[in-house]
Amino acid sequence: MISIEFEPPTTDAKPCECCGGLTTRLTRFVYRDDDAYAVYYALFTDHPPHSHISVLVSIGEWADDAPPSGRRAFHLRIGTDADNFNVTVRDAAESPWGEVPLFGRTLNRDEALAHPRLKEVFHISDHIVTQDTPIVGHLSKATGND
Numbered sequence: 723m724i725s726i727e728f729e730p731p732t733t734d735a736k737p738c739e740c741c742g743g744l745t746t747r748l749t750r751f752v753y754r755d756d757d758a759y760a761v762y763y764a765l766f767t768d769h770p771p772h773s774h775i776s777v778l779v780s781i782g783e784w785a786d787d788a789p790p791s792g793r794r795a796f797h798l799r800i801g802t803d804a805d806n807f808n809v810t811v812r813d814a815a816e817s818p819w820g821e822v823p824l825f826g827r828t829l830n831r832d833e834a835l836a837h838p839r840l841k842e843v844f845h846i847s848d849h850i851v852t853q854d855t856p857i858v859g860h861l862s863k864a865t866g867n868d
Contacts, residue, residue: 723755724759726751726752726850727750728855731748731856733745741769743769745766746768746860748763748764748854749763750764752849759781760843761825762778764776764850764854765818766860773801773802774800775800776799777800777847777850778796778797778819778822778828779798780794780824781842782826793826795814795826795827795828796834797811797812797813797814797817797828798847800847802861807861813831
C-alpha cells in the first residue's frame, strides 16, 4: 500500500518571468508498506499558459545509508482535459530542476519508457492526481471543474 507524506507547499516570492504568475513548489515523500519508497518534487504556476504540473519522481532505495546511485528520476508532465488526467514522460533536459544529485540520474524519455520501474512511477502518478490536494485543485481550475 502506498502512502504519501505531504510537506507544506512553498510559493516563490518572485513571479514567473514569462507570465507573471506565482509558482508553487511541492516536496512529497512516498512510502510503500511504511518503508521509504520514492520522493517527488512538483511545481506549477497559477497562470493559464502553465496549466500543466511538472513532476520529478525519484524511485529506488531510500534507506538512510543508501547512495543516490541506487535511484533513478523520471520527469513527468501532468495535465488534464475535461475527462482525464494525462501523464507524459519527458526528457531530462526539460526538467525545471535540472539534475538533482540526491534523486539519482534523471532518465531521458527513451530510457524512462524502457525502464522496468516505469509502471511503479505511473502508479505513483495515479496517487498524485487523486491525493495531492494542491495538484488536484490546480488541474481542476485549469479545466474549469472546480
